[in-house]
Amino acid sequence: xxxxxxxxxxxxxxxxxxxxxxxxxxxxxxxxxxxxxxxxxxxxxxxxxxxxxxxxxxxxxxxxxxxxxxxxxxxxxxxxxxxxxxxxxxxxxxxxxxxxxxxxxxxxxxxxxxxxxxxxxxxxxxxxxxxxxxxxxxxxxxxxxxxxxxxxxxxxxxxxxxxxxxxxxxxxxxxxxxxxxxxxxxxxxxxxxxxxxxxxxxxxxxxxxxxxxxxxxxxxxxxxxxxxxxxxxxxxxxxxxxxxxxxxxxxxxxxxxxxxxxxxxxxxxxxxxxxxxxxxxxxxxxxxxxxxxxxxxxxxxxxxxxxxxxxxxxxxxxxxxxxxxxxxxxxxxxxxxxxxxxxxxxxxxxxxxxxxxxxxxxxxxxxxxxxxxxxxxxxxxxxxxxxxxxxxxxxxxxxxxxxxxxxxxxxxxxxxxxxxxxxxxxxxxxxxxxxxxxxxxxxxxxxxxxxxxxxxxxxxxxxxxxxxxxxxxxxxxxxxxxxxxxxxxxxxxxxxxxxxxxxxxxxxxxxxxxxxxxxxxxxxxxxxxxxxxxxxxxxxxxxx
Amino acid sequence: xxxxxxxxxxxxxxxxxxxxxxxxxxxxxxxxxxxxxxxxxxxxxxxxxxxxxxxxxxxxxxxxxxxxxxxxxxxxxxxxxxxxxxxxxxxxxxxxxxxxxxxxxxxxxxxxxxxxxxxxxxxxxxxxxxxxxxxxxxxxxxxxxxxxxxxxxxxxxxxxxxxxxxxxxxxxxxxxxxxxxxxxxxxxxxxxxxxxxxxxxxxxxxxxxxxxxxxxxxxxxxxxxxxxxxxxxxxxxxxxxxxxxxxxxxxxxxxxxxxxxxxxxxxxxxxxxxxxxxxxxxxxxxxxxxxxxxxxxxxxxxxxxxxxxxxxx
Numbered sequence: 001x002x003x004x005x006x007x008x009x010x011x012x013x014x015x016x017x018x019x020x021x022x023x024x025x026x027x028x029x030x031x032x033x034x035x036x037x038x039x040x041x042x043x044x045x046x047x048x049x050x051x052x053x054x055x056x057x058x059x060x061x062x063x064x065x066x067x068x069x070x071x072x073x074x075x076x077x078x079x080x081x082x083x084x085x086x087x088x089x090x091x092x093x094x095x096x097x098x099x100x101x102x103x104x105x106x107x108x109x110x111x112x113x114x115x116x117x118x119x120x121x122x123x124x125x126x127x128x129x130x131x132x133x134x135x136x137x138x139x140x141x142x143x144x145x146x147x148x149x150x151x152x153x154x155x156x157x158x159x160x161x162x163x164x165x166x167x168x169x170x171x172x173x174x175x176x177x178x179x180x181x182x183x184x185x186x187x188x189x190x191x192x193x194x195x196x197x198x199x200x201x202x203x204x205x206x207x208x209x210x211x212x213x214x215x216x217x218x219x220x221x222x223x224x225x226x227x228x229x230x231x232x233x234x235x236x237x238x239x240x241x242x243x244x245x246x247x248x249x250x251x252x253x254x255x256x257x258x259x260x261x262x263x264x265x266x267x268x269x270x271x272x273x274x275x276x277x278x279x280x281x282x283x284x285x286x287x288x289x290x291x292x293x294x295x296x297x298x299x300x301x302x303x304x305x306x307x308x309x310x311x312x313x314x315x316x317x318x319x320x321x322x323x324x325x326x327x328x329x330x331x332x333x334x335x336x337x338x339x340x341x342x343x344x345x346x347x348x349x350x351x352x353x354x355x356x357x358x359x360x361x362x363x364x365x366x367x368x369x370x371x372x373x374x375x376x377x378x379x380x381x382x383x384x385x386x387x388x389x390x391x392x393x394x395x396x397x398x399x400x401x402x403x404x405x406x407x408x409x410x411x412x413x414x415x416x417x418x419x420x421x422x423x424x425x426x427x428x429x430x431x432x433x434x435x436x437x438x439x440x441x442x443x444x445x446x447x448x449x450x451x452x453x454x455x456x457x458x459x460x461x462x463x464x465x466x467x468x469x470x471x472x473x474x475x476x477x478x479x480x481x482x483x484x485x486x487x488x489x490x491x492x493x494x495x496x497x498x499x500x501x502x503x504x505x506x507x508x509x510x511x512x513x514x515x516x517x518x519x520x521x522x523x524x525x526x527x528x529x530x531x532x533x534x535x536x537x538x539x540x541x542x543x544x
Numbered sequence: 545x546x547x548x549x550x551x552x553x554x555x556x557x558x559x560x561x562x563x564x565x566x567x568x569x570x571x572x573x574x575x576x577x578x579x580x581x582x583x584x585x586x587x588x589x590x591x592x593x594x595x596x597x598x599x600x601x602x603x604x605x606x607x608x609x610x611x612x613x614x615x616x617x618x619x620x621x622x623x624x625x626x627x628x629x630x631x632x633x634x635x636x637x638x639x640x641x642x643x644x645x646x647x648x649x650x651x652x653x654x655x656x657x658x659x660x661x662x663x664x665x666x667x668x669x670x671x672x673x674x675x676x677x678x679x680x681x682x683x684x685x686x687x688x689x690x691x692x693x694x695x696x697x698x699x700x701x702x703x704x705x706x707x708x709x710x711x712x713x714x715x716x717x718x719x720x721x722x723x724x725x726x727x728x729x730x731x732x733x734x735x736x737x738x739x740x741x742x743x744x745x746x747x748x749x750x751x752x753x754x755x756x757x758x759x760x761x762x763x764x765x766x767x768x769x770x771x772x773x774x775x776x777x778x779x780x781x782x783x784x785x786x787x788x789x790x791x792x793x794x795x796x797x798x799x800x801x802x803x804x805x806x807x808x809x810x811x812x813x814x815x816x817x818x819x820x821x822x823x824x825x826x827x828x829x830x831x832x833x834x835x836x837x838x839x840x841x842x843x844x845x846x847x848x849x850x851x852x853x854x855x856x857x
Contacts, residue, residue, distance in 0.1 A: 241701025379630035384693040453690025455721040458729035539597035
């Protein structure tokens with residue numbers, strides 16, 4: 001669309017918004033508009049979040065009693081396996097990048113779309129195919145290996161649909177790779193005039209770092225899953241000790257992907273929180289370059305710490321010592337971010353609207369998750385608490401307390417931009433508090449359970465652990481309610497919400513210069529950037 | 545009553561606890577400022593409240609360096625201490641007593657130096673260094689003793705080892721902590737830390753029975769008993785764990801004790817004296833097993849007394 005066309009449109013906000021550029025199903029399913037594909041992703045991952053959440057509900061209900069309530073041992077094992085696989089690969093990894101990254105990166109850098117719009121659509125279709133294969137495996141009876149697929153349990157002993165699930169994860173990996181390539185090229189080639197690397201929003205920096213990990217780590221997972229399937233189907237023997245293979249090789253390969261995958265899940269969340277904190281404080285982020293480069297540092301060092309999952313596996317103790325030390329090193333850039341966010345709030349003009357409550361909740365939960373991660377990096381402590389609920393609590397603080405909280409923060413911050421509507425802010429605050437409280441009730445007791453010696457993946461457990469499990473399950477019901485709340489008022493706002501206007505939070509950033517929802521091609525004219533990111537006006541001596 | 549701290553059965557465990565207490569204290573001191581400042585700033589600088597918001601700087605290499613390097617150096621000190629404990633765990637003393645451990649779906653087998661064998665329970669003398677040499681018959685398991693704060697994965701086709709010196713006599717949990725399939729959560733028992741004199745007595749009296757039980761266990765599978773007596777809730781046949789010596793309510797309202805005779809009779813004439821709540825569905829094994837084998841099966845059923853941690857009444 002040329003500039004002349006735009007000039008002829010009477011009310012550009014209404015008529016050419018991306019939401020109104022075609023109403024047929026076809027106009028959505030074959031759209032190459034990054035914003036529409038972001039919506040497609042949002043719908044798809046919400047569906048899988050629901051399925052994974054139902055599995056979590058089954059687990060928490062089952063653990064109310066030390067002898068189980070409804071499920072057999074096999075059914076329980078299948079439930080936690082599906083919970084892990086769906087949440088990791090079909091929700092957490094695509095969650096922020098494929099929805100908000102997709103929607104916002106072109107808007108933030110002043111581009112009309114991603115570099116490869118058709119590749120972007122293909123990425124979604126690959127994700128959906130992978131999702132259907134997972135659903136097929138689930139309906140056929142599921143799989144009971146845990147999401148980690150350790151050999152030789154997965155290759156020789158497990159009875160479930162291991163190959164189908166491995167195929168699903170293999171397929172969805174290509175969707176990750178395509179998205180990563182697309183983001184990297186977009187950030188390099190499509191920045192608007194004046195949008196230098198030093199002016200990029202920190203959200204874009206963290207997605208750039210995430211994309212590097214997506215592109216470099218995912219192929220290793222693909223190779224590992226192919227070897228696993230070949231072992232199960234054809235008796236290849238790479239991991240089978242009776243044929244001279246090594247089951248620990250599987251763990252090395254798996255964690256070489258899966259530890260960086262933790263950063264795939266967390267880095268975008270860190271980017272979201274940097275945006276939210278700056279907008280909440282109405283102030284430039286303190287130490288912009290430190291925050292930006294810390295994302296890159298996390299992505300790089302994150303490739304060198306996978307052995308900290310294997311301290312008790314039979315790995316050489318010297319290797320364990322090196323991995324332990326590097327795990328402390330990788331914590332430094334994360335700590336830098338937390339300190340810088342805190343410093344950003346200093347002398348800001350701090351809004352307590354819902355997105356910013358999520359951001360502060362994120363900081364609290366991420367700090368607890370990070371510090372318990374430092375405990376797990378300590379060799380002698382890890383020997384006791386690895387494979388217990390301490391680990392379960394730790395990674396849920398990072399992935400649920402961190403990533404999912406940031407996802408909800410992003411949803412509440414950019415919802416007016418995406419839909420053009422405001423939701424009721426009071427309800428938003430209630431949901432943010434419910435989620436924070438429910439989360440802590442659910443997962444803090446699990447740290448204690450773990451230190452007491454409650455192993456993870458136990459259907460039947462010693463009765464002295466019951467009170468803490470009941471507390472955890474009670475908290476999970478609050479958390480579940482907290483997650484359902486936004487579903488109600490956000491959907492309600494689609495019809496009944498007040499029009500948001502281009503910039504309801506009075507925030508900086510190119511995405512807020514477009515109408516809400518943005519027109520199909522984002523910018524009437526490609527903007528020329530003349531200032532740094534977060535160039536809020538300085539605040540005075542008696543400012544409010 | 546839920547304990548809030550696990551039992552401490554060794555000096556090593558006390559060291560690990562001290563490490564985690566000190567480390568927790570330090571990280572709380574490092575992060576408390578973050579939480580307090582966020583709360584203070586959110587109140588003092590909330591939008592709409594008049595305050596002095598003039599800023600001198602928005603970036604400082606000095607500040608960035610100090611808040612990243614100082615916490616890092618503190619954690620490195622803890623890293624060194626934790627690594628020293630860890631290396632100690634991998635260097636068993638030369639005079640350690642060796643016990644062989646074999647993991648298989650879903651039980652632990654132990655063999656003492658004098659040849660006594662045990663299933664799921666492990667008896668060890670207090671104050672004596674014990675070295676476990678471990679392997680797995682099938683998948684990866686992990687041998688976990690929470691009261692000693694130690695665990696080690698047990699691999700097929702490879703030996704791993706773990707050593708400890710338990711100081712406080714008592715009975716503690718022993719578990720599998722690496723997911724190993726259907727009955728992973730039932731794969732455990734107890735470790736009995738005994739005074740050396742008690743241990744010597746136990747070796748004399750308990751060895752034979754334990755090895756009977758091991759043979760009984762393989763019979764139990766070979767005869768297909770484990771197909772119905774799965775030990776799971778909802779299976780077709782009663783759970784035998786903890787059965788021995790317990791009163792059994794029968795379908796005709798009587799209650800009998802599950803002693804040797806009862807187990808013997810159930811194997812040969814299963815449909816007499818059927819337990820309440822179960823169908824009379826078990827076939828007889830009268831022509832398949834010898835009395836010797838029944839003794840072995842009985843010893844196995846007895847050994848199940850403390851499977852699952854011995855917590856059932």
